[in-house]
Amino acid sequence: MRTTLAASLLAFTLASGTAAAQMRPMSDTELSTVSGQGLFTVSNSSYNGFDFTRIGLDADVTLNANLSNLRLGEYTYAPRNGTGADLDIGALQFGRTDGSAAQRLVQITNPYFEFVYKNTGVGTGREIVGMRLGFDGIAGDIGLKIAQLSGAMRIDAGAAGIIDSMNDAGGGKRWDGTCAGCTPLASVGGVTAGDANGPSRDFWISILKAPVTFQPGAGMPALTEAQAGIWLNWRDKLTALNITGTVPANNPAGH
Numbered sequence: 001m002r003t004t005l006a007a008s009l010l011a012f013t014l015a016s017g018t019a020a021a022q023m024r025p026m027s028d029t030e031l032s033t034v035s036g037q038g039l040f041t042v043s044n045s046s047y048n049g050f051d052f053t054r055i056g057l058d059a060d061v062t063l064n065a066n067l068s069n070l071r072l073g074e075y076t077y078a079p080r081n082g083t084g085a086d087l088d089i090g091a092l093q094f095g096r097t098d099g100s101a102a103q104r105l106v107q108i109t110n111p112y113f114e115f116v117y118k119n120t121g122v123g124t125g126r127e128i129v130g131m132r133l134g135f136d137g138i139a140g141d142i143g144l145k146i147a148q149l150s151g152a153m154r155i156d157a158g159a160a161g162i163i164d165s166m167n168d169a170g171g172g173k174r175w176d177g178t179c180a181g182c183t184p185l186a187s188v189g190g191v192t193a194g195d196a197n198g199p200s201r202d203f204w205i206s207i208l209k210a211p212v213t214f215q216p217g218a219g220m221p222a223l224t225e226a227q228a229g230i231w232l233n234w235r236d237k238l239t240a241l242n243i244t245g246t247v248p249a250n251n252p253a254g255h
Helices: 002-013 028-032
Strands: 040-047 050-057 060-063 065-074 085-094 106-119 126-149 151-156 162-164 190-193 203-208 229-234 238-242
Touching (some): 085 229
Antiparallel strands (some): 106 126, 126 190
């Protein structure tokens, strides 16, 4: 299932097509008028005792797609097992087809994979700790039906207040939002990512065998430590579409 999620989200960022053309050499004069940039970027960094290798897709992508019944990180967690999974998401819909054209597509900037390593101290050996998949920016309406998540998520629900997993006594592990006076996660039918100041800038999902603190993006606050297992981070510029639990209609084939 972990592989399925990564493959599905990566597929959203890539559009395939076919074309036929005869290749021919270019002269020095022709080459001098051409400029370009690689599709993928690779960078290495170190932070808080870990080494990171990031592979980014240097692109802006428009997306309209649906995922359903995502259950990731299924294992027994005695302190709070809940539904038995780190992420239990009934619907994850990028875009909607029940409103204006501007709502139909979600804009994604620079999707990336980032691998995490730890120096073993034995020779030059390194141990892989895990990875995360994320976007530098995401803007638009996303339908959501979350039963439970492990992660750091913050949603502005308007008059219903702020829904924030970091207020959870359990640290956000297998959190469903229920508490006295709280709005449960299941009441949120979707979110608008981004605002007039720009896109939401901190969406990522990690798969780890040990806790890791990732380096925040430029101008962003420090990140909460991602826990072992599956962990979702999404806190920047999220506004609830509704708190009735109604996921907007989205028919990608009809947009």
